[in-house]
Amino acid sequence: MKYLLDKIIAVTMLRIVIILAALISLSACTSFNLFSPPKIKQEEIIAPDVLYQSALDDMDRQYFQTALKTLAKLERQHPTSEYAEKAKLMTVYANFRIGRYNDAILAADRYLALYPNSKEVPYILYLKGNSYYAQIKDITRDQQLAQDAIDTLQMLIAGYPKSKYVEEAKKSIRVANDQLAGKEMSVGRYYLGNKEYSAALNRFRVVVDKYQTSTHIEEALYRLVETYLALGLINEARTAAAVLGHNYSASQWYESAYNLLQQQGVTPKMMDENLFKQTSGS
Numbered sequence: 488m489k490y491l492l493d494k495i496i497a498v499t500m501l502r503i504v505i506i507l508a509a510l511i512s513l514s515a516c517t518s519f520n521l522f523s524p525p526k527i528k529q530e531e532i533i534a535p536d537v538l539y540q541s542a543l544d545d546m547d548r549q550y551f552q553t554a555l556k557t558l559a560k561l562e563r564q565h566p567t568s569e570y571a572e573k574a575k576l577m578t579v580y581a582n583f584r585i586g587r588y589n590d591a592i593l594a595a596d597r598y599l600a601l602y603p604n605s606k607e608v609p610y611i612l613y614l615k616g617n618s619y620y621a622q623i624k625d626i627t628r629d630q631q632l633a634q635d636a637i638d639t640l641q642m643l644i645a646g647y648p649k650s651k652y653v654e655e656a657k658k659s660i661r662v663a664n665d666q667l668a669g670k671e672m673s674v675g676r677y678y679l680g681n682k683e684y685s686a687a688l689n690r691f692r693v694v695v696d697k698y699q700t701s702t703h704i705e706e707a708l709y710r711l712v713e714t715y716l717a718l719g720l721i722n723e724a725r726t727a728a729a730v731l732g733h734n735y736s737a738s739q740w741y742e743s744a745y746n747l748l749q750q751q752g753v754t755p756k757m758m759d760e761n762l763f764k765q766t767s768g769s
Contacts, residue, residue, distance in 0.1 A: 535565040539573060546577070551585045572598075576607055579614050588618040609643055609650040616640035620659050626669040633663040661700065668698035672707060679714060688714045705731065709740040712747055721753060728755035
């Protein structure tokens with residue numbers, strides 16, 4: 488009887504061991520599946536010309552976001568192909584078209600660093616300059632973007648004077664210069680209104696010296712007359728009015744300047760030809 492009981496216990500224990508081993512094995516497999524990283528699906532390699540044409544087709548349909556993804560794939564899959572440079576150029580263009588101007592500027596800098604002698608450099612500079620230009624704020628804000636636009640577009644004009652983008656660049660520069668002059672005038676008026684005459688004078692002189700073709704030049708000359716008179720500098724005021732009258736005799740600003748001088752018992756006269764030599768010769 489004891490022998491039979493021992494045998495039953497031994498068989499039972501064996502079964503328990505087998506079941507435990509199976510459970511441990513199953514648990515190990517489950518843990519491996521839970522914590523092992525998922526398999527990465529291998530990206531399909533597509534010919535560079537096919538990718539490039541696909542991106543162009545998307546841009547024709549105004550699907551610029553999709554085109555940018557395709558161009559990125561082209562560069563990733565075929566970094567040394569002849570289409571890699573084209574992809575970088577079109578990346579600048581696509582970002583510019585959808586108003587992602589900072590991305591366009593970064594893409595332009597990357598292109599210029601990699602292909603400084605490319606025939607497309609003028610176009611890249613044009614896109615970069617206009618990416619700055621498109622972000623110019625009103626004259627009450629910081630005008631660094633306007634200055635960056637001018638600097639970039641002047642590089643285009645200086646380096647590639649026969650480029651078809653030069654005339655458009657010149658127009659953008661004139662507007663950006665007008666913006667910078669407007670900022671100087673805004674600050675100058677503020678100082679003048681607070682009777683900080685020396686500070687105001689410096690701002691108006693910047694407009695007269697640097698932005699002679701801006702729309703603010705007539706007012707700047709008038710404000711100089713006004714500020715010089717406030718400082719008691721009668722001869723300088725007469726000279727500023729004379730320059731204003733010589734260049735803009737029909738201007739209402741000249742009429743106002745003339746009246747200011749009349750109140751002091753003097754008239755416009757060039758008392759110091761060197762003071763406004765450059766302006767009077769414009």
